[in-house]
Amino acid sequence: MGGNEEEKAEGPVPKKQRVEEPHDFSRLPDELKNVDFSRPIRWGKCFPYISDNDNTPAPPVSTVPVDTPPVFDDSSPALCHYIHAVSGRARACTIHLKPHKGQTTRPVPTPIFMPVGTKGCLKGLSMHELTTDPALSCPIILANTYHMALQPGTELLDEFGGLHCFMGNNINNETSKEYNFNLLTDSGGFQMVSLAKLSQVTEEGVTFENPFLHPQKGDHGKRYYGKKNSTTTTIQDEAPTDDTNVSEEDNNNKDKRMMLLKPEDSIRYQNEIGANIIMALDDVVSSVEVDADRFEMATYRTLRWYDRCLQAHQKSHCQNLFPIVQGGLDTSPGGLRERCLAGFRRRELDGIANAPGYAIGGLAGGESKDDFWRVVDQCCKALPDNKPRYLMGVGYPLDLVVCSALGVDMYDCVYPTRTARFGVALVPGPTPGTLRLKSHDCATDHNVLQEGCPCQACAGVHKVSRARLHRLLKTEHPLAIQLLTQHNIAYMMSLVRQMRQAILQDKFDAFARDFVHDQFRGGAEKNNSGGQDIPVWVREALAAAGIDV
Amino acid sequence: MASKRDKCSASSPSSNDDGGEKAVRLLLHTVDGAIPYLTPHLLETCFPIEQVKDFLWIGIAVRDACISPVMATPKKDTDETKNKKKNKPSGYAFSPTTEPDAWLLPYTRVTVPTFDPCQDSIRHSHKNIVDVTASNDHVMVWTEFGRQTLTREAYDTAAAEGLQSHASVTLFDACTEDAKAKRKRASLERTNAWREETIKSHASDGTLWASCLVAAAKEDQDPGVTQQFESIQNALDNKSVNGVAFVNWQTISDASQRVSVLQQCIQRIKNAPTTTTLAVLSTNSLEQVMECFQQGINIIGTNLPIQWAKQKKAFVCDVGNWKNRKDPKRPKLEPSSVDADGCFPVDSSETWIRDANPILAGCSCLTCQQHCRAYLYHLVQTKELLAEILLFIHNLHHMIGLFRACSQSRISGSEEELCRHIQDQIANNNNNNELQGLTKH
Incomplete structure (x- = not known):
């Protein structure tokens, strides 16, 4: 009740007022002035979270069977989000996205890891393998707007009917079987951090030195x-x-020669690229930045830019625009993260925006793990349960398990593919869960990378030994990179499938516990169970999710 | 022990299926014993054994496939530092027991010592010179892991037991065309001796091809050369070997000389049974491939599809319309700048920027079925590995198409026509830098 009153008190704010004057960048936006920050910001919550307005348990989540067909309605014309099961705060969902031109729909089961195809392809991996190899079978991949805008240019992609067609469909060939996959594009905002030396942020947009x-x-x-x-x-x-x-x-x-990327441009580019999910341009600040004013300015600017993105979005009937929660590492009550969340809630309640999903940004930039999980925890507690939550740039297996426990649905990271190119395989077992194949230890190791892995390198009659991969890496044979990339993506896909299965069986707590104990085996010789070396942040994060390790 | 060779569905190098001696096969060079760019899944999908077994054989060089680390035996492993050292290989050496990659087992595999010893030497020598040496016991082979000694025994064991190949070429000591007479004579003597020894010790379950030093064949009067051909002829008569592999032919720079030398070689073993396999281990250009075909070679070794993919070139030479070259109803052809190998340089082909067509209309390869020229151009521009992967798939598929056409034309007795058709395209290109190769959409 209180919440409703609060919303009434705040009242709808005309859009024009949200675009502040240049000298006012650090001023609290008008729409947030009446927000009661004494209570945590949250909306649309279900059990096990507490209700939006008081401290009573929220109503139970409404689940549907796994094979429920999608329904796209006016409120969400391009995305249908079903929750099938929850296990603690972890959830198994399916995201149905409006199929791209002529494609059949390919549902995205969550939790999901999205491999990164920066320039419209995954390095060393054909779309054929990515979509048809059962070990990979990736339903959604990520492309970078910034890079696609530079090469080959989004205008060209638009001519081809979007990146889907450009990547994997010969439009003149009647016998062609189009690859069935979904795409997500980032907004280009991340390059503010990754190309910080080449970029300058103003209210108008980001200016990159090309x-x-x-x-x-x-x-x-x-x-x-x-x-x-x-x-x-x-x-x-x-x-x-x-x-x-x-x-x-x-x-x-x-x-x-500079390239100015405005929110309107970012959306126009993404409209031309035609990805199923597109991201609002946000003002990304490195999470290790010390200037508090810069974070505050970026948080408010992210809200203002979201409004401009909404205005510029021309394809809401087929593309889903996700806003990105910013706010640095400030998880304090009424802090920057809460202010950003409140801004989005305000827009939803006012009917200005109806985001089909939310992304959590500004993380995985070198911040401490303790800060990291607290931000994720706060955002998951606040964001509505009937929409997918996407944690940007996170891809370490342990992070996926912990953040899924906290309620995140989607992840992306270059880690599995990039690390493969350095000759490192992801494997289960003690942290860091990697195997450096270039090391001398692998020269005569005739085991496969991982027993039971369904990837091409490990499974079936083909089985490629570590020694063989070591040898191929030594001579920079492209096959080594291809096989390792496949293995690492298969590992990630296998991990998210296992997590989903555990959630569907309501055994996610046991899964998370086993996974963590497998990574941290310290003290195992003393009391069989190990886990003495589990980092504090893992313990605390999982405890916040109701899992005691 | 049941040999892996027996279990696979590969066509036997000595069998006479699919047109017998008239079939022309591509011997694709592997790198480190593996086909670059082709993962097991891609190999099975794009080149299923049932479809390519008559035209695609896999050439595995012991030079790079059988190199293994040698572990030093630690004197003491008391402390941690020494334990770490224990894991470091003390060097690399040939390991005759190295097995082939499992996904290559269904394919017909041919083992050779090395495809091009002179090129190996140039590639790895700091001085950028050819340095191929040998003694009566071994040849020195340039590898990624330095120069290695390859003995006849080790090589034969690797071919027969480790790699379990369907066919193997006897060890040879090749030298360059301009080597001194003494060096040439020595290489012939060694090669002859090793051939004889291998024949004596060869088990009956594999096919053996006698190595024949082509460059030396020009020296008509040389007793070593005479001995080489007599020895090969005897082995063929006794059925000790099933084929002859011509070595170092590709190093002859002059085209007319290449053709004449190959003719001489074939002439000298004219009494061989008609089922004898004639193989050229390595060719460096499409022109050389067609020369081999024209001279009646059955197995033509090359790494051109790999080379072209690395150079970002797409093989687009027209290999399908040679039968109706003079047909006025033939689809109109689009002039296009391609090189002397019938390849299209993708990186400089700006006309592909917005081209939604496949590389080659009607091509059934995975690349042409699923990807357009514009995408390939983009991948090349962005220096993506996938560009090479997709180009290789197309190049190999189209090269197999060329070999299929060669086999058909040999069966139908229209070899001349096909050769003229291909050579016309290359000649047109050389003269005008234009080739009527791509069918218009």
């Missing part, structure tokens, strides 16, 4: 091959396509 146009790269704008002309205001000072008459002055000018 890394591909730096004269030292010697590329002279060749990367803009996908753009027909340079009329757009986003990419300023289009580079010449002819290298023949490049003067020193031109080279100096290239230093100044």
Whole structure:
């Protein structure tokens, strides 16, 4: 009741008021001025969480059978989210996404790990393998808007009917079997951190120095091959396509070639890319940044930019725009995370926005694990249960187990694929759960990477030994990278499938306990169970999820 | 022990199925005993054994497939540091017991010492010179792990027991064309001796191909050369070997000389049974492949599909319309700049930027079925490994198509026509940098 009163008191705020004047970036947005931060921000909660308005248990979650067909309605025209079971705070859901042109729908079972195909492909892995190999069978992958906008250009992707068609469908071939997969694109905001030296954030947007146009790269704008002309205001000072008459002055000018990414641009790019799930542009600040004012400014800007993204979104009937919760590591009552959450809640209650899902951003940037899990915990407690929750940039297996226990549904990370390229395989067992295949130990190790793994390297009659992979890595044979990438993705997919199974059987607590004890075996020789070395943050995070390790 | 060779469904190198001696097969060079870019899943999907067994054989070089680490025996392993040292290989050496990758077992595998000893030497030598040496006991082979000694016994064991190949080429000591006469003579003598020894000790369950040093064959009067061909002829007559593998032919730079040398070699073993396999272990260009085919070679070894994929080139030479070249109703062809190998350089083909067509219309490879030129161009521009993977799948598939066409034309007696068709394309390209190779959509 109190909550409703609070909402009434706050009242709907006209959109125009949300765009603040440049000198006011650190001022609390008007729509948050009347929010009661003495109580935790939360909305749309079900058991085991407490209700939105008081401290009584929330109503039970309504679950549906696993094979329930999707229903897309006006309130959520491109996403249908079903919860099948909960085990503690962990949940097994299915996300049905509006199929891309001509495709059949491919449901996304959660918890899910989304491999990252930055430039429209997974490094060393064909779409055929990714979608048809049962060990992988990835229903959704991630692409980076920033990179796709540079190469090949989203205009070109739009011509092809979107990235789905560009990646895996020969549109002129009648016998072609289109690969069936979903796509998620980030907004380009992450590059504010990863390319921090090349970017500058203003209220208008993010200005990147185009890394591909730096004269030292010697590329002279060749990367803009996908753009027909340079009329757009986003990419300023289009580079010449002819290298023949490049003067020193031109080279100096290239230093100044900047790419301005506005929220409107980000959405336009993502509309052209055509991913099933797109992200609002957020003001990402490195989680290890010490400037508190910068975090505050970024949090409010993220809310303002979300409004601009909503306005710019042209394909809400087929693409789902997820806002991103920011706010640094401030989980205090009324802190930045709560203010960001309150902002989104306000917009939902006012009917300004009806986000089909929410993302938790600003993490996995080097912050302490203690800070990390507390942010995840707070966001999961606050965000509505009838919508998917996506934790951005997180992909360590232990993190997936802990965060799934806290209620996260979706993850993405380059870790499994990148680490494969360094010759490291993900394996169960003591932390860090990796096997460095280039090490001398593997030179004569004739075991497979992981017994029971269904990947091409480990399963069936093919079985590739560690020694063989070591040997192939030594000579930089591409097959080694391909097999390791497959193994690591198969490992992640297997992990999320196991988690889902455990949740469906309401045994997630036992699964999490076993997983943690497998990773941390300290003290096992003294009392058989091990686990003496389980980090405090794991214990505390799982305890917050109701799991005692 | 039941041999893995017996269990597989590969076609036997000595069998006469699919047109017998008229079949022309591609001997694809492996790298480190594996086909680059083809994972087990991709190999099974794109090149199922039932569809390619008559045209695709796998060439495995002991040089790179059978190198294994040698572990030093620790003197004492008392402390942790020494335990760590124990795991470090003290070096690498040939291991005759190395087994082939399991997913290659269904395919016909041919073992060779090395495909191109001179090229190996250039690749690994700091001085960028050919340095191929040998003694009567062994050849020195350049590998990724330095120069290694390969003895005849170790090689034969690797071929027969470790790699369990369907066919193996006897060990040879190849030298360059411009080597001194003494060196050439020594290499011939060694090769002859090793061939004789291998024949004597060879088990009957595998196929043996006699190695024949091609470059030396030009020296008509050399007693070593005469001995080489006499020895091969005897072995063929006695059925001790089933084929002849011509070594180092690809190093002859002049095309007319290559053809004439190959003709001479074949002429010298003209009394061989008609079922004798004639193999050229390595070819470096499409032109060389067609020369081999024209001279009646059955097995043509090459790593061109791999090389082209690395160079971001797509093999698009027209291999399907040779029968109706003069048919006015033939689909109109689109001029396109391709190189002397009938390949399209994807990285510089800006016309592909917005091209939604497959690499080659009508091509049934996975790449052409599922991906368009624009996507491939994008992958090449972004330097993705997937570009090489997809290009390799197409190149190998299309190369197999070429070998299928070669076999058909040999059966139908229209070899000349096919050769002219391919050579016309290459010649057109050389003259005009344009080739009428791609059918228009």
